[in-house]
Amino acid sequence: MTVLALEIGAAGIAAVRVADDVDDDEIRRSPVPPHDPWQACHDLLTEVAAGGKVTSVAIACAGPIDMAAGIVAPAGIPQWRAGFDIVAAAAAAFPDATVQLALDGVALALAERTIGAMQGVPDALAVSASDRIVGGLTIGGFAVVGRTGNAGNIGHMLIPGCDEPCSCGGRGCLDALAGGLAVCRWARGQGWAGESLAELAVAAAGGDRVAVAAVGRAGAALGRAIVSTAALLDIDLVVVGGELAAAGRSLWKPLGESVAAHARLSYLPGLRVVPSPLRGIAVLAGAGVMAHAAVM
Amino acid sequence: MTVLALEIGAAGIAAVRVADDVDDDEIRRSPVPPHDPWQACHDLLTEVAAGGKVTSVAIACAGPIDMAAGIVAPAGIPQWRAGFDIVAAAAAAFPDATVQLALDGVALALAERTIGAMQGVPDALAVSASDRIVGGLTIGGFAVVGRTGNAGNIGHMLIPGCDEPCSCGGRGCLDALAGGLAVCRWARGQGWAGESLAELAVAAAGGDRVAVAAVGRAGAALGRAIVSTAALLDIDLVVVGGELAAAGRSLWKPLGESVAAHARLSYLPGLRVVPSPLRGIAVLAGAGVMAHAAVM
Numbered sequence: 060m061t062v063l064a065l066e067i068g069a070a071g072i073a074a075v076r077v078a079d080d081v082d083d084d085e086i087r088r089s090p091v092p093p094h095d096p097w098q099a100c101h102d103l104l105t106e107v108a109a110g111g112k113v114t115s116v117a118i119a120c121a122g123p124i125d126m127a128a129g130i131v132a133p134a135g136i137p138q139w140r141a142g143f144d145i146v147a148a149a150a151a152a153f154p155d156a157t158v159q160l161a162l163d164g165v166a167l168a169l170a171e172r173t174i175g176a177m178q179g180v181p182d183a184l185a186v187s188a189s190d191r192i193v194g195g196l197t198i199g200g201f202a203v204v205g206r207t208g209n210a211g212n213i214g215h216m217l218i219p220g221c222d223e224p225c226s227c228g229g230r231g232c233l234d235a236l237a238g239g240l241a242v243c244r245w246a247r248g249q250g251w252a253g254e255s256l257a258e259l260a261v262a263a264a265g266g267d268r269v270a271v272a273a274v275g276r277a278g279a280a281l282g283r284a285i286v287s288t289a290a291l292l293d294i295d296l297v298v299v300g301g302e303l304a305a306a307g308r309s310l311w312k313p314l315g316e317s318v319a320a321h322a323r324l325s326y327l328p329g330l331r332v333v334p335s336p337l338r339g340i341a342v343l344a345g346a347g348v349m350a351h352a353a354v355m
Numbered sequence: 356m357t358v359l360a361l362e363i364g365a366a367g368i369a370a371v372r373v374a375d376d377v378d379d380d381e382i383r384r385s386p387v388p389p390h391d392p393w394q395a396c397h398d399l400l401t402e403v404a405a406g407g408k409v410t411s412v413a414i415a416c417a418g419p420i421d422m423a424a425g426i427v428a429p430a431g432i433p434q435w436r437a438g439f440d441i442v443a444a445a446a447a448a449f450p451d452a453t454v455q456l457a458l459d460g461v462a463l464a465l466a467e468r469t470i471g472a473m474q475g476v477p478d479a480l481a482v483s484a485s486d487r488i489v490g491g492l493t494i495g496g497f498a499v500v501g502r503t504g505n506a507g508n509i510g511h512m513l514i515p516g517c518d519e520p521c522s523c524g525g526r527g528c529l530d531a532l533a534g535g536l537a538v539c540r541w542a543r544g545q546g547w548a549g550e551s552l553a554e555l556a557v558a559a560a561g562g563d564r565v566a567v568a569a570v571g572r573a574g575a576a577l578g579r580a581i582v583s584t585a586a587l588l589d590i591d592l593v594v595v596g597g598e599l600a601a602a603g604r605s606l607w608k609p610l611g612e613s614v615a616a617h618a619r620l621s622y623l624p625g626l627r628v629v630p631s632p633l634r635g636i637a638v639l640a641g642a643g644v645m646a647h648a649a650v651m
Binding site for chain 1: 418419421428477478490492494495499500501502503504505506507508509511512513514515516517518521523524525526527528579582583584586587588589590591616617618619620621622
């Protein structure tokens with residue numbers, strides 16, 4: 060009985076065979092190839108299956124998705140812009156398997172709820188801030204999936220202080236200010252010479268003036284989205300991971316100040332915002348939880 | 356068997372005996388008195404009970420509330436600022452009754468879901484825009500209550516274009532721009548001579564320039580909060596009622612433009628924003644649904 064988890068993000072894909080213990084070393088990763096992204100997914104899954112009979116596959120994909128139809132159209136993968144029926148493709152590749160699909164943010168929430176910082180906290184928000192802002196919610200202890208599977212997508216909430224055009228076609232979204240692509244673009248506009256959010260986070264942690272300002276701007280915006288979500292959904296814990304979280308105090312200080320300034324309702328003073336303990340593997344781990352549940 | 360519903364808002368209280376048909380004429384209303392608001396609630400409930408043996412009372416109250424503790428502390432009633440144990444007071448007054456408490460917005464959503472515009476639509480947001488902005492959510496067909504009972508409170512989401520101080524102690528909340536108290540304050544600052552939101556809505560519907568601008572500003576802000584909520588929770592219907600909704604095209608045009616400009620994600624183009632059919636009685640009707648359910 061071989062159980063597989065697949066994560067598809069804008070920057071890359073990752074797969075793992077789900078066992079009682081998942082070790083970082085067992086995760087196989089690949090960038091999104093310029094042609095045929097599904098072939099790359101299939102190759103990774105086949106590699107981690109290592110010849111075993113695959114009985115369960117769970118896929119966590121960047122949004123938007125259509126969960127009922129089994130279709131994904133992640134913003135970062137242009138080949139799938141019109142929608143790719145990934146559930147059908149996986150079912151054809153692994154005919155003995157139960158195939159499940161979830162938004163990356165929903166998988167993130169499931170992982171934090173099951174093995175991360177949201178254990179024992181029924182009402183919470185999980186955020187991953189890397190190239191894009193990913194989010195997932197639990198209410199009353201259960202992950203919120205939503206009508207089409209896209210609930211928890213905090214990245215397209217409208218944020219005071221942001222009027223940037225967004226990849227979604229609108230403007231003023233959190234992702235257009237605090238998503239890693241936007242943060243790096245802003246920093247380069249201020250003279251920073253690096254490329255990736257991981258580099259920027261290191262530079263900010265090291266005190267680089269522009270990097271600190273770029274990360275701080277994102278942190279303040281993220282804090283506003285967190286308070287709006289907490290006020291709307293009466294939650295008391297937010298877990299933040301992703302590459303931006305590695306920037307240390309230059310993220311957490313402005314984020315905390317933004318939360319403290321706005322979270323003034325009587326049910327919000329207990330609102331805690333904490334770093335994720337699931338460094339970089341939360342989405343894949345959430346897919347693993349789903350895949351494992353199907354064969355329990 | 357006498358079943359009672361009570362609504363407590365910042366501006367007034369209302370009670371009704373719940374029968375198969377509730378008629379507007381049967382609702383008893385009172386302003387919030389300067390002293391002893393509970394006595395006024397008790398008097399109204401006793402009046403509508405008309406000597407019957409009360410077996411169920413449901414209370415829908417402006418937030419914030421502490422549903423588990425049975426305590427309310429609505430922003431507009433200073434006597435209860437430190438919290439009033441309304442469930443205990445109602446249980447003492449009606450010892451044979453099951454007493455329930457919900458946020459006004461949750462009752463609103465319950466009413467729209469049961470007898471209003473959200474029937475048959477599992478994932479939706481109900482908004483009432485009067486002196487304050489009240490909201491309630493259903494996800495997967497069920498009203499979202501939240502950890503302390505305050506879920507759905509859209510009025511304290513942070514809105515681009517708003518940096519006003521808010522009654523909650525923060526700033527930039529939807530309620531500080533689009534709540535009726537704020538809308539009237541802004542209009543008076545622009546030279547409008549009226550007092551109430553109801554007057555302002557009539558003036559806007561009649562083409563008064565300042566009233567139209569005041570309502571339009573609120574409508575655009577409300578549209579942004581609606582899009583943020585729809586993106587976050589993957590909902591496809593929003594029902595808007597309250598006194599502001601009576602302003603007609605001067606509300607609905609800027610609201611619709613704001614929604615159209617921002618709702619660009621692939622799961623949002625079907626997002627509908629419609630007027631509530633439950634003119635002014637939605638919160639009380641929701642309390643009625645709760646009270647009735649307890650004795651079914």
